[in-house]
Amino acid sequence: MSFAKTLDQENELLKVGFLADSFSKRAKQIDESGEFPHQNIRDLIKAGYTTLTLGTEFNGKEISLYELLLYQERLARGCGSTALAIGWHLGIIMDLHEKRPWDKHLFNDIMFEVSKGALLNRAASEPHTGSPTRGGRPQTSAKKEGDKWCINGRKTFTTMAKALDIFLVTASIEGESDIGEFLIRRDIKGVEIKENWDTISMRGTGSHDLVLNNVKVDDKFLVEVKSPQKESNGWLLHIPACYLGIAQAARNYAVQFSKTYSPNSLSGPIMDLPNVQRLIGKMEIELMQARHFLFSVAEKWDNYDNRNEMSAELAAAKYVATNTAVSVVDYAMRIVGSKSLFKDNPLQRYYRDVRAGLHNPPMDDMTISLLAKKALE
Template structure:
């Protein structure tokens, strides 16, 4: 499976090297994807190779030995990785995106942040933040965590259950949100695997079966005071926030899966010659129409995604105002990805349903994008609110 191809969104030599590394990894991961999907198993070998390739330090600051990738560069890497295995790309995306967020926010205690960045760059350490819970659903909806943090001598004791804990089979540390009753607010804590930490292997889903997103269970887990990471008050929350930029790793992943489905379907159409036709089905007008539709959906999604990422990188002061566009990039990408894979299956026909071919797995995987944040309804509400606000402000100025 050849991933190396000309891409108008690769703009320079550095980006070409980042993209080429993902291409090389994807050619290996694609050979394992079907087995991990069928078994619902975690691809430990993929993460060993990501570590060896230096991928895990993609967004770590250069001063700590990382590559300090921009948002745009991270998306190039993630999109191409997903062409090989969507589950692996989505799972590692939570790590590289969180390292990007931490670089922007600078919200961790400085000593802890520097030490962990070096661990990532030198040893391939990984991290994810766990906030979703059975009773609250997505943290983007604003529910109060049921996981509790109780003050104790020298720190806190954490107890609770987190769902959708992607990467947990391979993590030695992670961050967790918990409600601090004494303060009547939610705190964030750096937790290391150890006494009181366990994994309940609940992840058995329709798609993205290899992300290892099991439940994390905490039972009186001690976290030192110095490893509570939401207490940096040197800057305002708005100044430290990336305003959702790093979450664009999500649409990049689903576009990558759709891109692979498009490649498969186009190659199939160019080669499949039923004995009822004088040539390949790619010569049929209705097949060409479907291929054209796939191209339209893919180009639209990628153009919106990369234009948003480029603006986010170039205009830090404008990031807060970009939230609706960032959400729109995700919504368009995930819905277009579903449409592209659907068209690919229509081109390939009944054999696309076979589990011996990759399209049925891709079809299941892209559906998961609908359930990653931000949700479609939240994005539409943001767009509507901004339009109403702009119209109201304009009306006021005219008067």
């Protein structure tokens, strides 16, 4: 089921599909080694994928949220780690383009770098504060020293750490209640990547720790003082789109397996068995529900004037998509049976990867609480 609405979207999907299919050939090796997929990222930069959300004034395509999810979902069918990693870059570029929170000249300079292939991501999570969506104050500190800031701290879950050119780091400003976001280039003295990403899920995202030891930056690189008021962020839907893409890959594998696997106890393939057809039907309806919900929320975001009213819908779309992904992969493994547990079978990788979606923001408990409070208002 394609959600492409225009010929341009269909053509872009074909290009993304070509990349995704080539990435799928490397996905097993990336998962087993835990290495960051540098070649995949180079291919995306070469194809212009990393500039899709960039403004047209910087030779980007300035795609909509709907289109971002469309392409990210397809990319994730090939390699979930690659899709999730590049999704953070694309989403943050979209966010910056829409809000323009920085000094105009600095913004233009950085976007020009992005147009030439530079990669960026935010570094916000910390060992003792957990996800920034929980409201913890950063222990990373920024101290003013003359016309410079001195920054010290450690950030976790810094996706694409080894490939990033620019880090957007949140830090508590010493002596004040404010939290600042600082632009820090990877080649500045005191910036260190601690390679400690060794999880069972999304092993290729390279989400190592970022360590900052007396990093000095000019005053102009305090790019934003964060507001305590929470805003709705549609771009974060790149996360559930990625996990739905992985679930779709699991569905495709299980359906093809059911057409070709024929044990000698049967006269034909297992697709003729009622219980297998029931599981396939469940996969279809759950994927259909989740995709329609996700894309309808994205379309509303693209066309809605008061986006801050959409926080509940955005959270619910993520909740439905990520939990559906877990469910669909489980159905796929039930169809394939014990063969799905072997290391050379992609289903065991999909199973591990979709579990990570439950821990991406917003978490399930926060979403359920938000929806309950809105219902009780």
